[in-house]
Amino acid sequence: MRRVRAIAAALFVAPLLLLTSAPAGAAPSETTSVRLLAITDLQGTLEAPVGESSNVTEPNGRRVEAGGVAYLAAYLEQLRHNAPKSLLYSVGDNWGASGVASSLFHDEPTVDVLGHLDLAASGVGNHELDAGAAEFARLRGGGCHPDTGCRYSDTFGGATFPLVASNTTTADGTPVAMPFSVDYVDGIPVGVISALPADTPAALPPGVRDEFRFADELDAIDATARTLDYLGVSAIVLLLHESDDAGSPAPPCDERQGPGHRLAAAASPLIDVVFTGDNAARYDCTVTDPDGNPRVVMNPHSRGQGIAVADLVLDHATGDVVRERTTSFNQTVAHDITPDAEVAAIVDRANEKAADQAARRVGVLAAPMSRRTGPTGESALGNLVADAQLSAARVAGAQLALTNPGGVRADLDGDAEGVVTFADAHAVQPFENDLVVVTLTGEQLKEALEQQIQDRDGQAIERILAPSQGFSYTFEAAARPGDRVSGLALDGEAIALDRDYRVALNRFLADGGDGFRALGSGRDRVQVGTDLAAFVDYLRVNSPVPVPSTERISAPT
Numbered sequence: 001m002r003r004v005r006a007i008a009a010a011l012f013v014a015p016l017l018l019l020t021s022a023p024a025g026a027a028p029s030e031t032t033s034v035r036l037l038a039i040t041d042l043q044g045t046l047e048a049p050v051g052e053s054s055n056v057t058e059p060n061g062r063r064v065e066a067g068g069v070a071y072l073a074a075y076l077e078q079l080r081h082n083a084p085k086s087l088l089y090s091v092g093d094n095w096g097a098s099g100v101a102s103s104l105f106h107d108e109p110t111v112d113v114l115g116h117l118d119l120a121a122s123g124v125g126n127h128e129l130d131a132g133a134a135e136f137a138r139l140r141g142g143g144c145h146p147d148t149g150c151r152y153s154d155t156f157g158g159a160t161f162p163l164v165a166s167n168t169t170t171a172d173g174t175p176v177a178m179p180f181s182v183d184y185v186d187g188i189p190v191g192v193i194s195a196l197p198a199d200t201p202a203a204l205p206p207g208v209r210d211e212f213r214f215a216d217e218l219d220a221i222d223a224t225a226r227t228l229d230y231l232g233v234s235a236i237v238l239l240l241h242e243s244d245d246a247g248s249p250a251p252p253c254d255e256r257q258g259p260g261h262r263l264a265a266a267a268s269p270l271i272d273v274v275f276t277g278d279n280a281a282r283y284d285c286t287v288t289d290p291d292g293n294p295r296v297v298m299n300p301h302s303r304g305q306g307i308a309v310a311d312l313v314l315d316h317a318t319g320d321v322v323r324e325r326t327t328s329f330n331q332t333v334a335h336d337i338t339p340d341a342e343v344a345a346i347v348d349r350a351n352e353k354a355a356d357q358a359a360r361r362v363g364v365l366a367a368p369m370s371r372r373t374g375p376t377g378e379s380a381l382g383n384l385v386a387d388a389q390l391s392a393a394r395v396a397g398a399q400l401a402l403t404n405p406g407g408v409r410a411d412l413d414g415d416a417e418g419v420v421t422f423a424d425a426h427a428v429q430p431f432e433n434d435l436v437v438v439t440l441t442g443e444q445l446k447e448a449l450e451q452q453i454q455d456r457d458g459q460a461i462e463r464i465l466a467p468s469q470g471f472s473y474t475f476e477a478a479a480r481p482g483d484r485v486s487g488l489a490l491d492g493e494a495i496a497l498d499r500d501y502r503v504a505l506n507r508f509l510a511d512g513g514d515g516f517r518a519l520g521s522g523r524d525r526v527q528v529g530t531d532l533a534a535f536v537d538y539l540r541v542n543s544p545v546p547v548p549s550t551e552r553i554s555a556p557t
Contacts, residue, residue, distance in 0.1 A: 031322065032186040035083035036237060036310040037076060040091035040277035041302035042069075043127060044098020044110045046347045048335070049303055050427070053411055056282075056305050056332055066305040066332050069113050070339035070347060075307060075331060076117060077340065083311065085185050087120040089192060091277030092241040093302075095139070096127025097409050100358045100426040101350040105152035106135070106145050109350035111159055112152075116343055119161035121181040123194030123239035124168060125277060126203045130431075133170050133211045140177070152353065164194040164239065167220030169213045176212070179224050182233055188314045191233040193224040193271075196241045197259070199456075205433070206511035217242065218266060225268040234320035235312070238271045240264060243278040244299065253285035258459055264297040266290065272321040273310050275299070282306050282330045296328045307331045358423035363539030365418040366546045370411050376475060376553040377452075377464025381428065382408050383548040388538030389435055389531060390468040393504035396437040396526040400490060401468040401504035402448075404514050407431060407531070408466070420539055429532040433506035438522025442488065443497040448518035449485040453477060463514055467552045468504075476556045487554075506531045 048054055048067035055063040080086045094114055095107035102110045114122070129136055134146075142158030144150040165177040180193045195217040201209035221238060228236055244260035251257075264274040269291035276299045286294045300306035313325040351358070369381040385408055390401035410427035414420045440448070452475070454461045462477065473495075474487040488495035495501070505519060507527075512520025528534075539545055 030317065031313050031315055032188065033083065033085060034185045034190065034312050034314060035079065035086040036273060036312060037079060037086060037088045038091060038239075038275040038298065038300060038308040038310075039072070039088075039304065039306075040241075040275070040279075040300055041093040041125070042090065042095070042110065042114075042304050043093055043302070044095045044102035044107055045069075045303040046099055046101055046109065046113065046350060049305070049410065050413060053303070056301050058332060064332055064334045066301065066334050067303055068333070068335070068339065068347075069117075069304050070341075070344035071335055071337060072304045072307070072333050073117055073340035073343040074337045075333050078337065079307065079309060079331065087183055087185070087190060088118060089237065089239055089275060090114070090119055090122035091239045091275050092123040092125025092194070092196075093127040093277060094122060094125070096125075096130045097430045099430070100423040101347070101354040103426065103430060104354045104357065105350065106131075106148070107139060108152045108156050109346060111139055113343055113346055115160040116346065120183050121162045121164050121192050121239075122159075123241055123277070124163055124165040124177055124196065125241045126196060126200050128163075129176075129212060130205055130208065132208045133176065136176065152350070164192060165196070166193045166224045167195045167198070167215040167217050171211055171213060173213070179220075180228055182228075185314060186316075188235060188316065188319050189233045190235045190237065190314075191228040192237040192239060193221060193228070194239040194241070195221050202513060202515055205431070206507050206513070218263060221263075221271070222268040225270040229270050232319070234270075234318055235314055236271045238264075238267060238274045239277070240267075240274055241277040244276060244283075250281040250283055253283065256283070256285065259456060260299075261285070261287070261297065269293060271295065272323060273298075273312065273326070275308055282308070284308070284328050284330050293323060295323060296326055298328055298330065300330055301332065305333050307333065354423075358421060358426075360422040361419055362422050362425055362536045363420045363545060364543040365412065365414045365420060366544045367418070368411065368413040369547065371405070371408055373405070373464070374550050376550075376555055377462065378466065378550040378553050379405070379408070380547050380550055381412055382466030383468070383550060383552065384412075384545070385429065385531070385535060386466040386468040387548055388535045389504045389506070391538050392534035393435060393437045393528045396528050397502040398437045398504040399502050400471040402465040402509065402519075403506060403531075404465060404509055404516075405463060406514060407433065407506055407508065418544065422536065425536050425539060426532060429535050431506075431508070432530045432532045433508050435504060435528050435531050435534050436507055436510045437502050437504050437526045437528060438510055438519075439500050439524045440503050440519070440522050441497065442495040442499050442501060444518050444521055445495065445501060445503065446485050446488060446497065448516050449473065449475070449488075450482060451516050451518060453481075453484065454515045461515075464553070465516075469548065469552070472552045472554070474554045474556055486556075504528075
């Protein structure tokens with residue numbers, strides 16, 4: 001196989017010259033096979049996730065310990081060995097919300113690992129953009145960090161693989177990356193395009209979301225597919241960083257109705273395979289494209305715990321995929337294989353450089369804390385984070401705190417004695433969001449809680465905010481909008497709709513993130529450090545930390 005790394009950039013200079021004259025050496029057979037491999041949402045997870053997140057459930061119901069980039073690299077090598085012609089893609093969110101060994105070095109170790117995995121191309125996810133356009137450009141193109149310099153290595157060369165974003169520009173209209181990339185398999189060009197949701201700004205941190213613009217994803221996908229087709233690329237892969245149906249167990253293929261699945265079916269019939277991302281659960285489905293033809297849509301386990309595998313047959317006469325001969329499966333990255341030594345060495349080096357700060361003891365747990373939610377959407381760990389934020393924010397008059405489930409990124413187990421390190425705490429609160437206190441009326445507070453269920457393209461998305469101790473209410477998800485929340489109380493006293501309350505929030509929520517527009521209307525904002533600092537301080541002061549109540553939200557009787 002001949003791979004052309006920079007072909008997407010070159011296509012903008014001389015597209016017809018490059019693609020109407022196919023490379024020499026095409027196989028004489030009528031068809032050739034290629035294995036497509038895809039990962040998604042690695043999120044700087046260099047080692048296997050811990051706690052309940054360390055295991056994945058196989059289709060037979062067996063729980064398997066999985067993840068870690070050294071094991072991921074070993075499985076990729078095995079899968080490539082069994083199919084010599086292969087292309088590896090990432091659907092995005094390669095970094096961001098990263099573990100401490102990557103985060104402390106601005107995710108340079110993760111970029112280094114991805115280069116060793118030999119990616120053909122990666123889509124851009126929302127987390128690649130978390131630190132803004134300039135930092136995204138640095139991680140893509142190389143150079144030392146402007147504030148801290150090069151601390152992980154003497155130099156930093158940036159990504160050695162193409163980053164693709166078909167519908168994303170900076171605020172002035174400059175594309176953040178090329179809209180597609182092309183590789184050759186036995187002389188046949190295989191193109192890849194990538195898109196994020198048009199509403200991605202709601203998922204970006206404040207101060208960053210205004211740096212980017214996102215066109216309608218379906219329009220951009222179809223336009224880019226037409227461009228590739230015009231240039232002579234008939235085999236086309238879509239990397240779609242669009243969330244889909246969640247839940248455990250995940251719904252079967254014929255019942256999936258999430259936006260990712262709907263877009264996978266609606267996208268141009270020129271597209272042959274769709275890999276989705278921004279999902280935790282894996283699936284392997286077939287959808288019908290607008291011309292009535294089947295195509296595979298897949299999502300592997302996130303955080304390095306799975307690989308989507310699609311085996312394609314390419315027709316030399318047409319350059320297209322013989323879709324009826326496509327086969328696919330999801331591979332779990334289990335710990336039943338010898339980890340890749342070269343990638344393991346990168347992880348060891350990052351861990352060694354981060355060791356002093358990562359291993360610092362910050363507290364002791366009375367019992368492990370889980371993100372797993374109960375019937376009302378509460379989790380012990382989410383409530384603990386809210387309690388920590390309230391404690392830190394009382395200096396600015398905070399009376400209650402709310403935190404979003406998407407900001408709580410890992411379980412908190414501690415070691416055998418319950419000891420929690422800085423690395424453990426950082427895994428829970430990796431974004432280091434500003435912690436702020438705002439004034440909201442009781443009516444605005446109720447409105448925000450009503451927004452815990454949102455409509456996204458006809459699908460109800462539920463995001464239950466974790467409440468701090470002393471704040472309680474009743475929530476009925478099945479009720480009509482506006483009537484879902486009742487009985488709001490603070491320390492046993494009913495919340496008055498016309499009264500002001502001081503509420504602690506991470507800055508993402510305080511700016512209306514995750515669709516909580518009512519929280520974005522808060523007044524008299526005061527910053528009180530960061531959410532991570534509040535969490536670390538709370539663990540230190542309150543050790544041994546008890547498991548908080550998960551009865552702050554009640555169901556109607």
